[in-house]
Amino acid sequence: MRLRVRLSIVALAAGVAAASLAGPLDAQVRFRGVGDPDLDALLLRFIAGGDYTLLVSDSTLAPGDTMAGPVLVLGARFSVAGHVAGDLVAVEANVFVRPTGSVGGEVWNVGGGFYPSDQATIDGRVRDHPLAPYRVERDRDLYVVRGFAHESAFLPDGLYGVSIPTYDRVDGVSVPVGARVVLPPLGRIRPTAGGRVVYRSERGAWDGGGFLELARGRATLRLGAERATVTPDRWIRSDHFNSAAFLFAGNDLRDYYRSDLYYARFELARGSGGWDVTPFVEARREDASRLRAGDPWSLFGPDSVRPNRGVVAAPVMSGIAGLVAAWSEGRSALALAAEVELGAPSEDGSVECAPPGCRPTATPEVLALFAQEETFTRLTVDGSWESPGLASHTLRAGWHVQAPLDGGTLPPRRWSHVGGPATLPTLADAERQGDRVVLVRTGYGVPLPVALPILGPPEVEITHVFGAAWTEGGDDRLDQNLGLRLRFSLGWVRVTTDPTDFGEEVVVDFGIEASL
Numbered sequence: 001m002r003l004r005v006r007l008s009i010v011a012l013a014a015g016v017a018a019a020s021l022a023g024p025l026d027a028q029v030r031f032r033g034v035g036d037p038d039l040d041a042l043l044l045r046f047i048a049g050g051d052y053t054l055l056v057s058d059s060t061l062a063p064g065d066t067m068a069g070p071v072l073v074l075g076a077r078f079s080v081a082g083h084v085a086g087d088l089v090a091v092e093a094n095v096f097v098r099p100t101g102s103v104g105g106e107v108w109n110v111g112g113g114f115y116p117s118d119q120a121t122i123d124g125r126v127r128d129h130p131l132a133p134y135r136v137e138r139d140r141d142l143y144v145v146r147g148f149a150h151e152s153a154f155l156p157d158g159l160y161g162v163s164i165p166t167y168d169r170v171d172g173v174s175v176p177v178g179a180r181v182v183l184p185p186l187g188r189i190r191p192t193a194g195g196r197v198v199y200r201s202e203r204g205a206w207d208g209g210g211f212l213e214l215a216r217g218r219a220t221l222r223l224g225a226e227r228a229t230v231t232p233d234r235w236i237r238s239d240h241f242n243s244a245a246f247l248f249a250g251n252d253l254r255d256y257y258r259s260d261l262y263y264a265r266f267e268l269a270r271g272s273g274g275w276d277v278t279p280f281v282e283a284r285r286e287d288a289s290r291l292r293a294g295d296p297w298s299l300f301g302p303d304s305v306r307p308n309r310g311v312v313a314a315p316v317m318s319g320i321a322g323l324v325a326a327w328s329e330g331r332s333a334l335a336l337a338a339e340v341e342l343g344a345p346s347e348d349g350s351v352e353c354a355p356p357g358c359r360p361t362a363t364p365e366v367l368a369l370f371a372q373e374e375t376f377t378r379l380t381v382d383g384s385w386e387s388p389g390l391a392s393h394t395l396r397a398g399w400h401v402q403a404p405l406d407g408g409t410l411p412p413r414r415w416s417h418v419g420g421p422a423t424l425p426t427l428a429d430a431e432r433q434g435d436r437v438v439l440v441r442t443g444y445g446v447p448l449p450v451a452l453p454i455l456g457p458p459e460v461e462i463t464h465v466f467g468a469a470w471t472e473g474g475d476d477r478l479d480q481n482l483g484l485r486l487r488f489s490l491g492w493v494r495v496t497t498d499p500t501d502f503g504e505e506v507v508v509d510f511g512i513e514a515s516l
Contacts, residue, residue, distance in 0.1 A: 035147025099489035172202025250301015410435035439467030456489030
């Protein structure tokens with residue numbers, strides 16, 4: 001039996017220490033102006049009701065404490081480590097729901113930030129509208145929630161225009177700086193223009209782009225252009241999970257290429273009966289070029305850095321149709337994203353791959369084929385499901401599927417992989433690669449009837465993962481992993497093995513989820 005121990009994923013949730021919980025205020029709240037029609041109706045009804053707890057200064061609801069809802073947070077930071085017994089509405093505020101926190105009703109984030117822990121409990125629907133055109137104004141004891149869709153406004157991204165940086169083996173530290181300008185309305189159309197620049201420390205390069213967005217009701221048209229670092233592997237784990245994993249363990253599970261992208265996207269948001277569904281169509285032109293893997297610093301990383309996959313330097317024209325959907329009711333929730341891409345080269349290209357800067361993961365014949373890329377059709381489906389099990393247990397599932405619909409081969413820039421701590425821990429990082437990818441995760445969590453100091457309430461979760469990545473005519477066998485994970489509010493420890501060869505190789509890894 002082989003035993004491997006490693007640090008695999010570290011997740012850092014941004015935040016700062018908050019003040020103690022403020023009590024209800026003897027203040028008046030009024031709504032003025034015009035924002036989004038649906039949100040205007042919600043805010044008018046909520047504020048007119050008057051039966052809510054008002055928070056206007058940074059506050060913390062401690063573990064074990066309960067606050068009677070509904071709660072209205074205006075222009076402040078609210079950290080929920082206890083229980084909010086009702087709805088939670090936040091306007092131009094930042095709300096953090098900690099692993100021990102719970103909300104007994106719906107959550108509405110209007111023009112602010114909403115940051116829930118994966119282990120938090122939210123019984124109702126979550127309506128997250130971080131870019132909604134609202135602000136909070138104060139005149140002594142009068143607080144005004146103002147919609148400014150009919151006004152010009154300058155809205156910087158993140159904190160004073162600086163968004164949370166990312167860190168990877170190609171760009172090093174990437175620091176995005178950007179803003180949006182809400183323009184005066186054109187009849188019933190609300191235009192917004194925005195842009196950003198990004199500094200890449202490892203390459204000493206500047207990227208960026210801009211967009212123009214036209215919104216009417218629930219319909220939105222966005223036109224944009226940007227130069228960016230692109231990865232087909234974002235489904236494996238999010239930007240900031242990946243950044244933390246690379247910073248601490250030198251574990252970057254993505255391949256990258258550089259893209260000059262021009263696009264037009266139209267989407268129409270719909271909602272009914274617990275569902276939020278947004279179908280969309282998009283036309284784009286993408287001009288790719290390879291990126292060499294650098295050697296940024298990491299705390300416990302390996303001596304060498306995994307190189308990138310090669311790409312074909314040929315502009316591709318694509319049409320994409322898809323939808324993003326979410327449903328929730330009580331403790332049950334479904335998230336789904338699906339798209340079909342029809343692409344074709346606009347001219348012949350050449351293979352760009354020169355080890356050690358990148359590696360050809362396809363045969364020379366396949367790479368040569370895509371020096372003259374043919375038309376391709378790609379289907380991608382991602383999703384997650386969570387529902388109650390027996391008693392207070394939780395059943396979880398997630399999946400990622402990608403394949404060409406025409407039976408051909410996708411361009412190398414659309415390939416992905418499985419293998420490594422975020423997919424199949426008993427395989428080496430990116431061990432299996434190709435344009436056809438399947439990964440399905442299931443888990444069954446059982447909370448333990450104890451509460452540990454600092455670590456919080458633990459949960460034991462049985463996990464099963466199976467997946468594969470391959471090319472046409474290649475090895476399409478499914479690899480499996482069976483695991484046992486002990487989860488805490490600050491992280492987890494996991495033991496994984498291959499059930500088809502039980503105990504031959506055992507991987508022990510752990511992750512940290514810290515709120516700083």
